[in-house]
Amino acid sequence: MNRTKARLSDGREIVYYDEAPGRVPAADQRGLAPVEPVCETRRDPLTGDRVTITAHRNTRTFLPPADQCPLCPGGPASEIPDPSYDVAVFENRFPSFDVRTPPVPPSIDGVERARGAGRCEVVCFTDDHSASMALLPLSRVRTVIDAWADRTAELSAIPGVAQVYVFENRGVEIGVTLHHPHGQIYAYPFTTPRTERMLASAAANPDLFAGVLKAERAGGRTVLAGEHWTAYVPAAARWPVEVHLTPHRHVPDLAALDPGERDELAVLYRDLLRRCDALYGAPLPYVAGWHQAPVGEGRDLLRLHLELFSIRRAPDKIKYLAGSESGMAAWINDVPPEDIAARLRAAGG
Amino acid sequence: MNRTKARLSDGREIVYYDEAPGRVPAADQRGLAPVEPVCETRRDPLTGDRVTITAHRNTRTFLPPADQCPLCPGGPASEIPDPSYDVAVFENRFPSFDVRTPPVPPSIDGVERARGAGRCEVVCFTDDHSASMALLPLSRVRTVIDAWADRTAELSAIPGVAQVYVFENRGVEIGVTLHHPHGQIYAYPFTTPRTERMLASAAANPDLFAGVLKAERAGGRTVLAGEHWTAYVPAAARWPVEVHLTPHRHVPDLAALDPGERDELAVLYRDLLRRCDALYGAPLPYVAGWHQAPVGEGRDLLRLHLELFSIRRAPDKIKYLAGSESGMAAWINDVPPEDIAARLRAAGG
Numbered sequence: 001m002n003r004t005k006a007r008l009s010d011g012r013e014i015v016y017y018d019e020a021p022g023r024v025p026a027a028d029q030r031g032l033a034p035v036e037p038v039c040e041t042r043r044d045p046l047t048g049d050r051v052t053i054t055a056h057r058n059t060r061t062f063l064p065p066a067d068q069c070p071l072c073p074g075g076p077a078s079e080i081p082d083p084s085y086d087v088a089v090f091e092n093r094f095p096s097f098d099v100r101t102p103p104v105p106p107s108i109d110g111v112e113r114a115r116g117a118g119r120c121e122v123v124c125f126t127d128d129h130s131a132s133m134a135l136l137p138l139s140r141v142r143t144v145i146d147a148w149a150d151r152t153a154e155l156s157a158i159p160g161v162a163q164v165y166v167f168e169n170r171g172v173e174i175g176v177t178l179h180h181p182h183g184q185i186y187a188y189p190f191t192t193p194r195t196e197r198m199l200a201s202a203a204a205n206p207d208l209f210a211g212v213l214k215a216e217r218a219g220g221r222t223v224l225a226g227e228h229w230t231a232y233v234p235a236a237a238r239w240p241v242e243v244h245l246t247p248h249r250h251v252p253d254l255a256a257l258d259p260g261e262r263d264e265l266a267v268l269y270r271d272l273l274r275r276c277d278a279l280y281g282a283p284l285p286y287v288a289g290w291h292q293a294p295v296g297e298g299r300d301l302l303r304l305h306l307e308l309f310s311i312r313r314a315p316d317k318i319k320y321l322a323g324s325e326s327g328m329a330a331w332i333n334d335v336p337p338e339d340i341a342a343r344l345r346a347a348g349g
Numbered sequence: 350m351n352r353t354k355a356r357l358s359d360g361r362e363i364v365y366y367d368e369a370p371g372r373v374p375a376a377d378q379r380g381l382a383p384v385e386p387v388c389e390t391r392r393d394p395l396t397g398d399r400v401t402i403t404a405h406r407n408t409r410t411f412l413p414p415a416d417q418c419p420l421c422p423g424g425p426a427s428e429i430p431d432p433s434y435d436v437a438v439f440e441n442r443f444p445s446f447d448v449r450t451p452p453v454p455p456s457i458d459g460v461e462r463a464r465g466a467g468r469c470e471v472v473c474f475t476d477d478h479s480a481s482m483a484l485l486p487l488s489r490v491r492t493v494i495d496a497w498a499d500r501t502a503e504l505s506a507i508p509g510v511a512q513v514y515v516f517e518n519r520g521v522e523i524g525v526t527l528h529h530p531h532g533q534i535y536a537y538p539f540t541t542p543r544t545e546r547m548l549a550s551a552a553a554n555p556d557l558f559a560g561v562l563k564a565e566r567a568g569g570r571t572v573l574a575g576e577h578w579t580a581y582v583p584a585a586a587r588w589p590v591e592v593h594l595t596p597h598r599h600v601p602d603l604a605a606l607d608p609g610e611r612d613e614l615a616v617l618y619r620d621l622l623r624r625c626d627a628l629y630g631a632p633l634p635y636v637a638g639w640h641q642a643p644v645g646e647g648r649d650l651l652r653l654h655l656e657l658f659s660i661r662r663a664p665d666k667i668k669y670l671a672g673s674e675s676g677m678a679a680w681i682n683d684v685p686p687e688d689i690a691a692r693l694r695a696a697g698g
Binding site for chain 2: 042043044045046047048049050051052053054055057096108109110111165167168169174175176184186188190192193194195197198200201208211212215216218219220221234235236237238287289307309318319320321322323324326327328329330331332333334335336337339
């Protein structure tokens, strides 16, 4: 893996991860004005959870025509000046968190307030506008994993970053605003609410992740089992399609994976994505998110794992989050986890 | 308010709340087979949250043509046998929780498991297929409030019910499966995760709800202020449109409201809904959910309040819950709460 760093015309960083050496980055000719992000977090007094307010994002790029795709390489509208790439990662032009964001007062009407001083990146893993992660060659998936690991290490080192979340939103059904396949990385300036819950569970039961993995491997919902990784539909799945992919070794993040674990992950992850697309005979809309340990407190408690889920509950039906889920955080799942595990196993590799 | 109880042909209960006396319920001629719900809850070991699995619901009625609407009164497909109604509440044919659900083993692969033994109801508040709550006469809104209060009291008395959630999902954009306007009630057999968070905050700060109300009334995000109620956009709003409507008196639930509070609520709630529809010049898709104190532990801690929110972030744009919200419970809101409060105030009454 060959890493090359450059800057876009507005000062944002772009990092190429190439399978062959020799990248000489092309200059960004667009002459963009510097981004002026306005990101802040406020702590909801009723729940204690942090909410992020990002006034500048409501005008972000929304499903542009293919000839103006910012992720296809080299065009006049492109975020990636080079005419081709393997993996290219750049700072999001419409970030939810950014270290450039201006200061805010420490509170508003009694509610704790802080700068949303993190970093958001876009991860492009193919210059083919109509490809997908599931259709990449294994060597490319392996490069993506190295890029994820490197980004995790770099972003974790930014002062104030508390947690790095590597994820892919796939499909217009879940609100993807660019058709070109891509992932994202959020370097949060706080530990996320879902992770806080997991840390509390792990603090009460230090055997939590090992115990769940052992029970799931013995249960009936395993989808894939390798030497280093197991993929299973969790017993208490919230979503009509949900799979967790968990390493057998207790590691905090992607950067801590050794080469053998990365090699197997490339094989199993692509296999899992292909099964997901086979489930309904069409590309599955999904969120695939890497839960990583926080940078600071609780780092030893949380085990790296992928949570992949989809809102598709039938070939022609979507699971919407409405009153119970969005209002009360009480998930109702119409699809038994045992059924979806059996169907993913049967979907072939 | 005149309450009349009856049974549908499959044994489900229907309750009419009429403004005039004299209802003699018509018989349900459909001869439906008894419902056989299969509802269970499983406790996610990673977060401690309960997830509900409802295998029978994946085939529920989905956007039927208007002539087969189950909520229009008296037709052959109708759930409401009478030819007209003011407010009619009946047990959901496709419930997420039901006391009739069969037993389950106490665990599965180490994960705690229980019957989903609660009750789900549908609240019809107009027999006009194309009406909306915002367009009802005030007298009807007042009857709806009495019906909500009565249902809350009745459902809270069912053994095993821990919390009663009265809500309306409005709009196909959030997955409503019936066009005819209606609300719902979920009587959960557990305290919901969001409420658990609020109870933890209130246990740490007994002044929580009074303090937030006081600060919000003094802040710049008030939308409506009455003698008994205040509506405001919370400082840490998660959604592009979000309004909390909170009573000035610390009451646990709708059943505890006195007549004066109910009278003013009818006026303010309808006013609020009309402002919401005026915001983008079109019916706003929304979830309007009543947060009520649990029946048992924590009952004195939580103050009744409405949380109304919408996923609409612009006339032509929806806020989707994707990686950060659905994966990490970290909400990103593109619309500053101060802006939406000013726009709702300007939207007129």
